[in-house]
Amino acid sequence: MALIRNGFLxxxxxxxxxxxxxxxxxxxxxxxxxxxxxxRTELIERGTPVGVRLASDEHPxxxxxxxxxxxxxxxxxPSFRDGRAYSYARLLRDRFGYTGExxxxxxxxxxxxxxxxxxxxxAFEIDSNDPVADxxxxxxxxxxxxxxxxxxxxxxxxxxxx
Amino acid sequence: MYRxxxxxHQLVTERVEQFRKQVDRRLAGKLTEDQFKPxxxxxxxxxxxxxxxxxxxxxxxxxxxxxLRKLADIARRYDRGxxxxxTRQNIQYNWVSLADTPDILADLAxxxxxxxxxxxxxxxxxxxxxxxGRARDEIEDPRVWCELIRQYSILNPExxxxxxxxxxxxxxxxxxxxxxxxxxxxxxxxxxxxxxPGFEVLVGGGQGRTPVIGKTIRDWIEPEExxxxxxxxxxxxxxHGRRDNLYKARIKILVNALGxxxxxxxxxxxWEAIRGxxxxxxxxxxxxxxxxxxxxxxxxxxxxxxxxxxxATADPAFGAWLNSNVSAHKAPGYAIVSLSLKAPGREPGDLxxxxxxxxxxxxxxxxxGELRVTHRQNLVLPDVRQADLKxxxxxxxxxxxxxxxxxxxxxxxxxxxxxYCALANARSIPVAQxxxxxxxxxxxxxxxxxxxxNISGCMNACGHHHVGNIGILGVDKKGKEFFQITLGGAxxxxxxxxxxxxxxxxxxxVPGAIEAIVDTYLAQRESEQETFLATYRRVGIDPFKTxxxxxxxxxRVA
Numbered sequence: 001m002a003l004i005r006n007g008f009l010x011x012x013x014x015x016x017x018x019x020x021x022x023x024x025x026x027x028x029x030x031x032x033x034x035x036x037x038x039x040r041t042e043l044i045e046r047g048t049p050v051g052v053r054l055a056s057d058e059h060p061x062x063x064x065x066x067x068x069x070x071x072x073x074x075x076x077x078p079s080f081r082d083g084r085a086y087s088y089a090r091l092l093r094d095r096f097g098y099t100g101e102x103x104x105x106x107x108x109x110x111x112x113x114x115x116x117x118x119x120x121x122x123a124f125e126i127d128s129n130d131p132v133a134d135x136x137x138x139x140x141x142x143x144x145x146x147x148x149x150x151x152x153x154x155x156x157x158x159x160x161x162x
Numbered sequence: 163m164y165r166x167x168x169x170x171h172q173l174v175t176e177r178v179e180q181f182r183k184q185v186d187r188r189l190a191g192k193l194t195e196d197q198f199k200p201x202x203x204x205x206x207x208x209x210x211x212x213x214x215x216x217x218x219x220x221x222x223x224x225x226x227x228x229x230l231r232k233l234a235d236i237a238r239r240y241d242r243g244x245x246x247x248x249t250r251q252n253i254q255y256n257w258v259s260l261a262d263t264p265d266i267l268a269d270l271a272x273x274x275x276x277x278x279x280x281x282x283x284x285x286x287x288x289x290x291x292x293x294x295g296r297a298r299d300e301i302e303d304p305r306v307w308c309e310l311i312r313q314y315s316i317l318n319p320e321x322x323x324x325x326x327x328x329x330x331x332x333x334x335x336x337x338x339x340x341x342x343x344x345x346x347x348x349x350x351x352x353x354x355x356x357x358x359p360g361f362e363v364l365v366g367g368g369q370g371r372t373p374v375i376g377k378t379i380r381d382w383i384e385p386e387e388x389x390x391x392x393x394x395x396x397x398x399x400x401x402h403g404r405r406d407n408l409y410k411a412r413i414k415i416l417v418n419a420l421g422x423x424x425x426x427x428x429x430x431x432x433w434e435a436i437r438g439x440x441x442x443x444x445x446x447x448x449x450x451x452x453x454x455x456x457x458x459x460x461x462x463x464x465x466x467x468x469x470x471x472x473x474a475t476a477d478p479a480f481g482a483w484l485n486s487n488v489s490a491h492k493a494p495g496y497a498i499v500s501l502s503l504k505a506p507g508r509e510p511g512d513l514x515x516x517x518x519x520x521x522x523x524x525x526x527x528x529x530x531g532e533l534r535v536t537h538r539q540n541l542v543l544p545d546v547r548q549a550d551l552k553x554x555x556x557x558x559x560x561x562x563x564x565x566x567x568x569x570x571x572x573x574x575x576x577x578x579x580x581x582y583c584a585l586a587n588a589r590s591i592p593v594a595q596x597x598x599x600x601x602x603x604x605x606x607x608x609x610x611x612x613x614x615x616n617i618s619g620c621m622n623a624c625g626h627h628h629v630g631n632i633g634i635l636g637v638d639k640k641g642k643e644f645f646q647i648t649l650g651g652a653x654x655x656x657x658x659x660x661x662x663x664x665x666x667x668x669x670x671x672v673p674g675a676i677e678a679i680v681d682t683y684l685a686q687r688e689s690e691q692e693t694f695l696a697t698y699r700r701v702g703i704d705p706f707k708t709x710x711x712x713x714x715x716x717x718r719v720a
Contacts, residue, residue, distance in 0.1 A: 059401075081200065081283070083323025087400045090320055095435060111184065111201055115319035141180045144173040146313040147389075148440035149320060156169035157313065161446040 002131040005101065005123040007139070009132055014051050014072055030072065033058050044069050053105065060088045060096065067098035075121075077106035086119045093120035093150045113138035120150030163224050163532060164309050164454045166274045173317070174271045177278060181205045182264035189261065204284060204322065206277025207263055211584050216255045216263060217280040218270060222290035222308040222332070223251035223535040227522040230533060232273040234518035240266050245518070247503060247511040249575055249626055250329070251289050251535040252280055256582055278316055283324045285315035285396070289331045291339045292536040295455055296498050296544045298490035302334035302351040302359045306452045307388060310443060314389050321396050325403035326411035328396070329368075336655060341537060343367050343375045343657035344629055346413045347395060349388070350655075361388055365395060365425070366417030369623035373659045374414040377422045379429065386448070390441040394433035398425070458530050458545060463495020466548050473552055480555050482566040482604050488551065497548050499529075501541040501558060502565040502573065506598045509591045510576045511539035520561055528554050538575055538614075540568065570607045571615060571680070572598045575626050579619030579636065580643075586619035588636025588643040593617055593672055600673035610680055613694045616651070629653035631695050632679060633660040634672065645672050649679070649706055650698045661703050664711050678709040 003010050014030040017023070023039045028049035031039070036052045043050050051072025054060060063073065073092060075085040085104070092098040103123035104116045113124055113135055128134045145153045166174070181201070188198045202208075206217040218233070233253055237245045240262045241255040248254055258266060270276055280287055288308045295303045311330060315321070321328075333340040334351040342348025348364035361383040367376025383391050399413045402420075417425045474481030489498040501521065504510050513521070521541060525533050528550050529543035536542060541563075546554060558564035567573045574597065577583065579590030594617055601607060616630025620637075627633030633648035645667050648660030667675055680694075682705050687697045698706070 080197070081323055082405055083283075083321070083325075084401055084405075086320045086323065087397050090397075109197060111197075112322075115317075115322050118319035137183070142173065142176050142317070144169045144176070146173070146316050147318050149318075155440075156173075157310075157444060157447045160167070160169065160450065161444060 001125055001127055003123065003125055004131050004135050007135060030074065033062055056082050056084050060092050064096045067096050070100055072101045072103060073098060074103040074105045077104060077108055080107045080109045080112060086115065089120040090150045110134035110138055114141060118149045118151045163226060174276050178264060178267045178271055181267060185260060185264055200282055203282035204279055206280035208281060210582055213257045214260055216258045216266060216277060218253050218275060218277045219280050219287040220251050220253060220535045221312055222288050222305055223292045224305065225533045225535060227525040227531045229273045229275055230518050230522040232269060234515040236266055236269055237515040244512055244514045247513065247535050247539050249537050249539060249624065250287055251537055252287055283326050284322050285328045285330065288312050289340055289537060291333045291335055292534040292542050293339060293489065293498055294334060296491055297335050298492045299337050300335040301353055303455055304332040304334035304351060305455045308332050309451050311392065321400060324400055325405050338655040341653035344369055344653055345376060347392065348376045359385055363391065366414040368412050368414045369626060369628050371409055371621045372414065373628040374418065375657050375659065379422060379426050386443040389443060390436050391433055393436060393441055394429045397432050398428045460493040460496060463547065465494050470548060480552060482608055483555055483564055485608060486566045486570055487568045495548055497546050497551060499543045499546045499554065500568040501563040502567055503540050504567055504573050504598065505562045505565045506602050507595050510574055510594050517561055524557055538573060566604055567607055569612050571601055571610055571613045572607060574615045574617060576617040577619050577624035583619060585622055587638035588619045590617040590619040590625055590636055593634060593645060593669060596673050597676055611693055626653065628659045629657060630660065632676065637666055643669060645669060647675060649703060652695055663703065664707055675710045679706050682706050682709040
């Protein structure tokens with residue numbers, strides 16, 4: 001499994017915490033939602049980097065008040081067919097003002113990276129022999145978009161009229 | 163009609179190249195069939211019983227003569243010399259190879275066509291009134307909005323993996339020829355007191371295993387807000403639609419589970435949050451698209467009713483055709499002509515490549531080079547001079563495209579059925595052929611009047627049997643095919659679902675049962691003006707039950 005962050009191969013840096021384990025003393029952590037909710041106050045005080053990994057049936061509204069305290073939110077695709085996280089990503093970016101790393105994890109196919117990037121993901125865990133090439137192929141495949149989304153691309157209906 | 167600009171061309175070209183690479187990876191074994199499936203589906207490619215099937219979009223049913231010639235060329239070069247027009251105003255090729263598909267898509271792109279999202283769990287081809295921009299009863303041309311919604315939905319990243327497919331239909335006329343009530347979203351255009359247009363939005367209609375007539379979620383949406391409102395509906399559906407059961411994943415199930423009021427509340431909350439931002443349709447873009455749909459340069463003519471009446475008296479066959487296949491046009495002296503793809507014994511909706519070419523020529527000669535595809539699987543020449551009708555009729559007779567049955571009993575909708583489809587339980591095309599061979603007398607058809615028969619080969623209802631005045635559903639019982647009949651369905655502005663008549667019948671008994679139903683109607687109707695549907699609604703199902711099954715319904719295996 002490789003991690004692509006902002007188009008580059010990257011080291012993860014965040015460590016998950018096993019269920020029932022106590023809060024580790026230090027280091028960037030990737031927590032489940034219940035873990036985050038249990039340790040929230042302590043971690044905010046501590047100020048070390050914290051990420052939360054949401055399952056596909058956990059609505060990101062649960063993090064709406066916490067977006068300033070998190071440097072990573074990972075959204076899970078239990079199957080590549082489950083498209084809920086595309087809408088979750090848009091809500092996190094547009095509605096809840098989240099600006100940190102938004103990572104796609106789970107059943108993430110290279111052919112879906114453009115869609116994911118357009119709705120606001122900037123990091124992807126993919127299973128690939130050449131993840132950077134796959135990423136560049138996917139993202140660079142289209143120079144025209146028809147609709148505004150969670151990215152900076154200007155849709156055709158605006159470009160046409162200056 | 164709409165023409166691509168450099169942005170549209172660029173996007174379609176890039177899409178073809180993307181799919182070419184995906185097909186290469188599939189053929190090289192780098193993608194599993196499971197991973198490839200959603201990619202090919204979103205490019206219109208199905209794996210059917212015997213071969214790949216490619217479904218090509220005809221956006222809201224509008225087609226040029228040049229495009230039809232290309233469709234003929236593709237049918238000859240890559241398929242077996244014919245194509246099949248569908249209930250979603252598209253065309254399907256039943257015998258393409260995977261390796262050829264990228265070339266077919268590249269060929270289509272040269273005439274500004276594509277197969278994007280003609281399948282898959284995404285927003286499908288936007289459908290509309292096939293008489294849009296021409297019908298005399300129309301209040302607003304829906305095609306401008308169809309094109310805006312088409313562009314909004316194409317490669318929309320957020321909604322490419324919805325719980326299930328999503329169909330949108332638009333009508334700008336009070337007489338609904340687009341069946342908007344049985345779509346995931348149905349849009350009806352209205353005028354306000356000042357004559358300004360707006361949309362009534364219906365949601366949660368659909369057929370399949372759980373047929374539902376759509377409910378009005380909003381009486382009025384300003385035109386420039388329609389994309390934002392559609393996005394609000396799509397987002398609520400994407401987040402809350404069921405994903406645990408394929409058969410309960412359509413938006414109608416969500417709307418029914420929540421109730422329309424709760425669903426409306428959720429959509430409204432979403433809509434409020436995104437209103438007035440990037441999805442508001444810029445006036446300049448609306449104007450740009452509208453100019454493509456300006457009325458063509460119709461000549462200044464007058465209606466020639468008296469002359470046509472004389473011609474009809476002299477030639478009753480022409481009269482019958484005029485009666486059923488010609489509709490009122492908004493420009494005086496012009497007519498809308500429907501070409502019946504339902505000649506006796508033919509497969510409904512099929513057209514050979516040679517006939518496609520011939521029809522393209524007729525469109526150039528008689529209809530300003532434009533055509534339409536209808537959801538009842540016929541073609542339309544939208545701009546025919548009334549003075550040319552007689553000559554055009556002769557041409558169409560020689561092509562077997564002048565069967566005078568539009569809107570009549572033998573103008574049947576039929577899905578491809580077990581002859582092609584991997585889902586079907588029964589053959590639908592042979593049943594349609596049996597019925598059309600049984601009812602060949604033109605006089606009888608005209609005497610019966612308006613009557614729709616819709617045939618589906620399985621409960622997925624691609625043949626729209628729930629909303630046929632007479633619906634026929636193929637079912638499999640212990641390896642044998644039976645056909646269940648429903649009565650009283652309608653897909654127009656007063657859409658209703660049909661009621662089940664009784665146990666299923668074997669194929670051989672279907673035409674006789676239809677005859678018994680029709681004879682009952684003729685005996686029961688109060689006047690020649692009372693349609694089958696009106697009579698059925700007045701007298702109910704019992705007399706029809708008795709006519710088909712006798713006084714004591716016989717128990718059959720199905």
